[in-house]
Amino acid sequence: MAINAAKVKSVGAAQSPLLGFAMFGPAVLYILLLIGAPFCLAIFYAFSDARIGSNELHFVGLENFRSILQSPSFRAALKNSIIFTVAAQIIVMVCANILSIALEKPFRGRGLVRFLILLPWVAPVSLGTIGWKWILDSIYSVITWVLVWLGFANKYSPPMWLGQDGLAITSVILVHCWRLIPFSTVILLAGRSAIPKEIPEAAAIDGAGFWRTTFQINLPIMTPILGVAVLFGTIFTFTDLAVVNLLTNGGPYDSTQTLPNLAFTQGIQGSDLAAGAAISVFLVPVLVAIAYLMLRVAHRAEVV
Amino acid sequence: MAVVETRKLTKVFKEGELGAVNEVDLETREGEFLVFLGPSGSGKTTLLRMIAGLETPTSGEILIGGKVVNDLTPRERRIAMVFQSYALYPHLTVYKNIAFPLKAQNVPRNLHKAKVEWAASLLGIGGLLQRKPRELSGGERQRVALARAIVREPSVFLLDEPLSNLDAKLRLSAREELERFHRRVGTTTIYVTHDQVEAMAMGDRVMVLNKGAVRQIGTPREVYDDPADTFVATFLGSPPMNLIENDGIIVGFRPEHFRLAEDIRESARVVFKFRVENVEYLGAEFILSGILVGGKGDGKKVIARLLLGHSFEIGTTYEFAVPQHHLKFFDRSTEKKIPPRPLTWQ
Numbered sequence: 001m002a003i004n005a006a007k008v009k010s011v012g013a014a015q016s017p018l019l020g021f022a023m024f025g026p027a028v029l030y031i032l033l034l035i036g037a038p039f040c041l042a043i044f045y046a047f048s049d050a051r052i053g054s055n056e057l058h059f060v061g062l063e064n065f066r067s068i069l070q071s072p073s074f075r076a077a078l079k080n081s082i083i084f085t086v087a088a089q090i091i092v093m094v095c096a097n098i099l100s101i102a103l104e105k106p107f108r109g110r111g112l113v114r115f116l117i118l119l120p121w122v123a124p125v126s127l128g129t130i131g132w133k134w135i136l137d138s139i140y141s142v143i144t145w146v147l148v149w150l151g152f153a154n155k156y157s158p159p160m161w162l163g164q165d166g167l168a169i170t171s172v173i174l175v176h177c178w179r180l181i182p183f184s185t186v187i188l189l190a191g192r193s194a195i196p197k198e199i200p201e202a203a204a205i206d207g208a209g210f211w212r213t214t215f216q217i218n219l220p221i222m223t224p225i226l227g228v229a230v231l232f233g234t235i236f237t238f239t240d241l242a243v244v245n246l247l248t249n250g251g252p253y254d255s256t257q258t259l260p261n262l263a264f265t266q267g268i269q270g271s272d273l274a275a276g277a278a279i280s281v282f283l284v285p286v287l288v289a290i291a292y293l294m295l296r297v298a299h300r301a302e303v304v
Numbered sequence: 305m306a307v308v309e310t311r312k313l314t315k316v317f318k319e320g321e322l323g324a325v326n327e328v329d330l331e332t333r334e335g336e337f338l339v340f341l342g343p344s345g346s347g348k349t350t351l352l353r354m355i356a357g358l359e360t361p362t363s364g365e366i367l368i369g370g371k372v373v374n375d376l377t378p379r380e381r382r383i384a385m386v387f388q389s390y391a392l393y394p395h396l397t398v399y400k401n402i403a404f405p406l407k408a409q410n411v412p413r414n415l416h417k418a419k420v421e422w423a424a425s426l427l428g429i430g431g432l433l434q435r436k437p438r439e440l441s442g443g444e445r446q447r448v449a450l451a452r453a454i455v456r457e458p459s460v461f462l463l464d465e466p467l468s469n470l471d472a473k474l475r476l477s478a479r480e481e482l483e484r485f486h487r488r489v490g491t492t493t494i495y496v497t498h499d500q501v502e503a504m505a506m507g508d509r510v511m512v513l514n515k516g517a518v519r520q521i522g523t524p525r526e527v528y529d530d531p532a533d534t535f536v537a538t539f540l541g542s543p544p545m546n547l548i549e550n551d552g553i554i555v556g557f558r559p560e561h562f563r564l565a566e567d568i569r570e571s572a573r574v575v576f577k578f579r580v581e582n583v584e585y586l587g588a589e590f591i592l593s594g595i596l597v598g599g600k601g602d603g604k605k606v607i608a609r610l611l612l613g614h615s616f617e618i619g620t621t622y623e624f625a626v627p628q629h630h631l632k633f634f635d636r637s638t639e640k641k642i643p644p645r646p647l648t649w650q
Contacts, residue, residue, distance in 0.1 A: 198391035201358050206452070207379040207408035216404075220395045 045277035052271040064278035074279065077257040083169070084258060085237045088176040089230050095177065096184035096229065100192050103185070121182035125242040132175050133247055136161035162248050165255040172244055172256050176237050184229045191225030192218065227297035234290055239283070259283055307460050307492040308332045308355055313364035315350050324350045326516040327364065332494065337486050339507035340496045343539065347516035348496045349464055355494065356385050356462050369459060379409070384453035385462040388469065390445045392437040398448050399433040405456045423455040442470050443478055454489060461493040467502060479505060500540050504528065512536045534639040537632065543591060546606040549636065555647065556632040559609035565625040572628035574647055578606065579621040590616065597621055
């Protein structure tokens with residue numbers, strides 16, 4: 001049946017090749033112009049001494065890479081990018097799993113709760129982050145106000161959510177989590193509802209309690225879907241510019257600096273296009289590896 | 305002491321609606337093979353799931369081994385269940401699937417291997433222990449599900465249509481295997497099916513359900529030969545029992561008892577004129593459908609099932625008859641069985 005359908009389709013496409021081109025042309029054009037061209041340009045710049053406002057361009061070999069590797073900002077950014085990504089994924093996975101278990105069974109108001117949980121994902125990153133910037137503000141922070149009211153914080157030396165190393169890192173991670181949890185919850189809910197309901201029932205009859213069913217039956221069955229959620233989340237966090245840029249802009253003293261933000265500040269704001277390009281290109285092998293893993297996991301998810 | 309007993313067991317899914325299961329009283333006998341038989345939506349699976357502890361009863365009591373288990377989890381009821389889809393754990397090997405109940409019930413680890421191998425050999429799947437469920441055929445999966453059920457030596461087996469996912473040929477051999485398996489282990493078994501042939505062939509007793517209520521419970525012979533009401537009469541048997549209204553009662557007779565008058569030796573018999581309208585030749589028998597001519601049943605559709613040896617013409621009227629003792633009588637309003645009575649037909 002499927003083979004027949006495929007055959008019919010391919011015959012149809014062969015009969016009117018123009019239609020085929022017309023159908024996927026816009027997508028190809030979009031990818032070539034908006035992703036392919038800037039990507040090639042970035043690789044080209046990474047090996048040159050391109051600067052904003054300068055017409056001259058020289059090939060400098062690996063000089064840009066040598067210099068960024070020696071820069072303490074770059075090392076801090078690389079370290080932070082990894083810390084943010086890993087920490088956010090762990091927290092997101094735990095929370096999204098709990099939420100997906102809680103939202104699986106019907107209860108009064110489940111639709112509303114699902115809608116509310118999905119909101120952070122629907123809101124534009126920049127708007128959400130600006131909201132958080134207010135919530136975490138050094139003077140007007142609601143969190144500080146509540147903590148002072150409860151007696152957990154001193155009114156005269158309140159916590160500087162975005163101004164102290166540890167707190168700033170934690171704040172950035174939590175905003176990333178806030179943003180990713182809805183997405184992962186939706187993916188995990190789908191994965192969970194794909195498990196035939198007889199399987200956890202059989203586990204209950206076999207004598208397994210909640211924890212054993214969760215960790216030895218449900219989660220292992222959901223591994224491919226968990227993999228998809230983790231890899232998407234990794235890419236979203238690793239490549240995200242908006243959260244760090246708006247919240248801390250890498251500060252204080254590069255303690256929350258990330259690779260995308262460093263590339264942006266150095267390359268665009270600092271006019272050193274070559275350095276910015278080199279930092280961006282540095283991410284490519286990492287992202288390629290992740291994308292490869294993602295495709296493999298997605299493929300496995302289909303087979304199972 | 306009954307292994308499984310229910311008292312006025314009721315399940316209502318939505319308030320105000322008719323219950324899926326209504327006041328079911330049931331008592332299994334030690335070691336018996338009890339079949340719940342009914343059409344889809346009759347409540348047989350809901351009843352089984354309540355006994356298993358997967359569904360909470362709205363009212364009534366469930367007893368296992370003489371103890372009320374309403375508030376016990378499935379784990380504490382010491383039952384085993386085989387699902388229609390088998391519900392094997394797809395990520396675990398056959399060995400780990402069978403060992404899972406042992407692990408979950410904290411059986412000492414050093415006993416696992418011997419127990420798994422015992423269960424596997426009982427079902428002839430010793431060679432498949434390292435496979436994953438997706439590498440198994442339907443019949444093999446069913447055996448793994450049975451092995452997983454038997455390994456903990458439960459007090460009762462609950463089987464929910466375990467044969468319905470197999471193709472017709474495999475179903476017959478799997479049925480025989482299941483019967484042999486039950487004779488060998490002797491555990492009380494409750495078996496849910498909508499297939500009357502399975503029910504008749506396997507059950508020590510059959511419980512016929514419709515719309516959440518028990519219509520009859522008895523040996524296969526009792527439910528077939530002496531149906532308690534018109535539902536049981538027509539649900540069992542293929543083709544179903546012929547029912548004809550007469551003098552405010554319903555008269556029923558099985559197609560195989562409706563034969564050519566000349567073939568019936570009994571003197572106490574009722575004779576009908578039967579016009580054949582369709583003939584189905586099924587190899588070993590004929591299925592004749594047609595209408596009665598004359599008398600109070602004039603124009604009623606009936607079916608006859610005859611062995612070979614005659615030939616019938618469509619459109620011709622023959623003299624057919626039913627031995628008196630094969631006639632069943634039902635009340636017209638309650639549709640329940642009533643005692644036999646003389647029949648004035650003409």
